[in-house]
Amino acid sequence: MAQATAVATPPKVPRRRSANPRRLPYLLIAPAGLLMLGFIAYPVVSVFYYSLQNYNVTKPWRNGFAGFDNFTRIFTDDDQFWTTLGFSAQWVVTQVALQLTLGLALALIVNQTFIGRGISRAMVFSPWAVSGVLTSTIWILLYNSSTGFSRYLADAGIGDYGTSVLSDTGTVFWAATVAELWRGVPFFAILILADLQSVSKELYEAAAVDGAGRMRQFFHITLPHLRDAIILSTLLRGVWEFNNVDLLYTLTGGGPAGETTTLPLYVANTGIEGHDFGYASALTTVAFVILLFCSIVYLRLSKFGGDHK
Amino acid sequence: MTAALAEKHTDTVAEPARDTPPPTVRRRRRERAFDDVPRWQIYLPLGIYLLFTLIPFYWMFLFAVRPTGSTSLVPWPMTGEHFSKVWNERSFAVFFQNSMIVGVCTLIATTLVALAGGYALARFDFRIKNGFMLALLCSQFIPGALMLVPLFEIFKNLQMINSLGSVVIAETVFQLPLSIILISGFIKNVPATLEEAAWVDGCSRFRAFCAVVLPLLRPGLIAVGSFAFVHSWNHFLFALMFLSEQDKQTIPVGLNTLIGADSVDLGALAAGGVIAAVPVVIVFAFIQKWLITGFSAGAVKG
Numbered sequence: 287m288a289q290a291t292a293v294a295t296p297p298k299v300p301r302r303r304s305a306n307p308r309r310l311p312y313l314l315i316a317p318a319g320l321l322m323l324g325f326i327a328y329p330v331v332s333v334f335y336y337s338l339q340n341y342n343v344t345k346p347w348r349n350g351f352a353g354f355d356n357f358t359r360i361f362t363d364d365d366q367f368w369t370t371l372g373f374s375a376q377w378v379v380t381q382v383a384l385q386l387t388l389g390l391a392l393a394l395i396v397n398q399t400f401i402g403r404g405i406s407r408a409m410v411f412s413p414w415a416v417s418g419v420l421t422s423t424i425w426i427l428l429y430n431s432s433t434g435f436s437r438y439l440a441d442a443g444i445g446d447y448g449t450s451v452l453s454d455t456g457t458v459f460w461a462a463t464v465a466e467l468w469r470g471v472p473f474f475a476i477l478i479l480a481d482l483q484s485v486s487k488e489l490y491e492a493a494a495v496d497g498a499g500r501m502r503q504f505f506h507i508t509l510p511h512l513r514d515a516i517i518l519s520t521l522l523r524g525v526w527e528f529n530n531v532d533l534l535y536t537l538t539g540g541g542p543a544g545e546t547t548t549l550p551l552y553v554a555n556t557g558i559e560g561h562d563f564g565y566a567s568a569l570t571t572v573a574f575v576i577l578l579f580c581s582i583v584y585l586r587l588s589k590f591g592g593d594h595k
Numbered sequence: 596m597t598a599a600l601a602e603k604h605t606d607t608v609a610e611p612a613r614d615t616p617p618p619t620v621r622r623r624r625r626e627r628a629f630d631d632v633p634r635w636q637i638y639l640p641l642g643i644y645l646l647f648t649l650i651p652f653y654w655m656f657l658f659a660v661r662p663t664g665s666t667s668l669v670p671w672p673m674t675g676e677h678f679s680k681v682w683n684e685r686s687f688a689v690f691f692q693n694s695m696i697v698g699v700c701t702l703i704a705t706t707l708v709a710l711a712g713g714y715a716l717a718r719f720d721f722r723i724k725n726g727f728m729l730a731l732l733c734s735q736f737i738p739g740a741l742m743l744v745p746l747f748e749i750f751k752n753l754q755m756i757n758s759l760g761s762v763v764i765a766e767t768v769f770q771l772p773l774s775i776i777l778i779s780g781f782i783k784n785v786p787a788t789l790e791e792a793a794w795v796d797g798c799s800r801f802r803a804f805c806a807v808v809l810p811l812l813r814p815g816l817i818a819v820g821s822f823a824f825v826h827s828w829n830h831f832l833f834a835l836m837f838l839s840e841q842d843k844q845t846i847p848v849g850l851n852t853l854i855g856a857d858s859v860d861l862g863a864l865a866a867g868g869v870i871a872a873v874p875v876v877i878v879f880a881f882i883q884k885w886l887i888t889g890f891s892a893g894a895v896k897g
Contacts, residue, residue: 314715317708325768329745400637408883415879417829419847423868424651427658480887529738532831557744570741
């Protein structure tokens, strides 16, 4: 609101407007800039700072400068770091690959003209708006072994009675994957469908004249057109899947037996429940560097924004 | 006056399209050939996917309305016992109110701040512009979950723990970067000449913006605002960390409490889930036709 009044007051006379624009853009970005400095940049810096400290609320006598001790401990003396990192990688790759494939297929289908398109779009996109906790709620109801959907499957001869897929180490990964897919696919479907709106119809017509079938049209027109959108959305989604903990936190709690603990979940446990904030900060720093490195490599390898068009 | 201007402009934009020659017969036939995907290739996969999407919703609804102990697969006879239990005994009435406050405040704060920032990025060249853009993009890589502890310390120092304001600020901040990028894309799509014409007519920059640009931004603002609302309505970790008093908690935290209860009351859990879903479903139904156009407009010059 402050910036609105600041903008509104000076220019009554048109001529003064041309004198003002030097400061105006800074005034306009000031609220956003200050908020981000205070609540994003400052926390990031403090995480870097604490990563070099021993800082544990429960062991205050050890607090102080630690140098690179925390980092040495991560790489040489922490099996859990490697297991959780491995699981994070598995989780992110599985989710992004499946969500992209299904989302692309779904976008292509609802991009066709058919009766009931509007309502179908609304229905298949709807899980997009559902939270991680609500997704967990729904799938806990479905996976519940006594009254859940799996009971009816067992009645039909598929699977066993009495075992919950969420407490079995062999099935928990796929159980969580399906739940996350349920709410994750619409994200890709929406973004890809939006990008499909800008493919020119003439290209397809020309290809059809040249005798290209639907498969060839897809691989030579649609896919190249979607390229940048796919690269960007997979990257954003990958980062998001890596960072997001609410589904796994509420659905499996990282269990059974730590089977579904991602790196951020491990960090949260270390920092919040273990109160070892120095070490959690070092883990955060490492996670951040890994994420940044992977993103840059991904953008380079995929030649994002290249001259393919 | 300005409204008339805007109208005139859209007319001139529409003109070239009208000038294109009517499609020839041959061309129309080709078009039909391309669109002619066999119907079953649409309806079969779509139907399967719809089942996957809708059965979980139906399942939750079923558990929420059928009496305890029933294993019926149709929601009849219906009962409201789970709803009244969750709403009154498990204080979902309070959670709902808190979530609404957080959602609406985040929506307003995000939209206003992002409008200002997005306008600056779209209409001005200034020295730190590229740096600011880079900061916006980089912030996407920062996991909110890993910022919990430093954020907690900040809000403790501001004495905002157990105040809904802390959650509003945190949600707004993490929602801002994407909102600014999207809104600046939308503003770039509005020709600057429209605004300049209004200045010539004697409007101040602010009035010109309100009268000319703002109405054209409507789809974009609806998309950004509803993102902010849905996101903050859904978000869990900030509320879990910053709000420990029960009468300050939000719906996702309440659901998590129900999930974590010693013996999970499935009926109550499902009813809580339905209560959590209703507002986002309404918002979603309202915005979904703007969603596609909003995204494609923002993506063009985003």
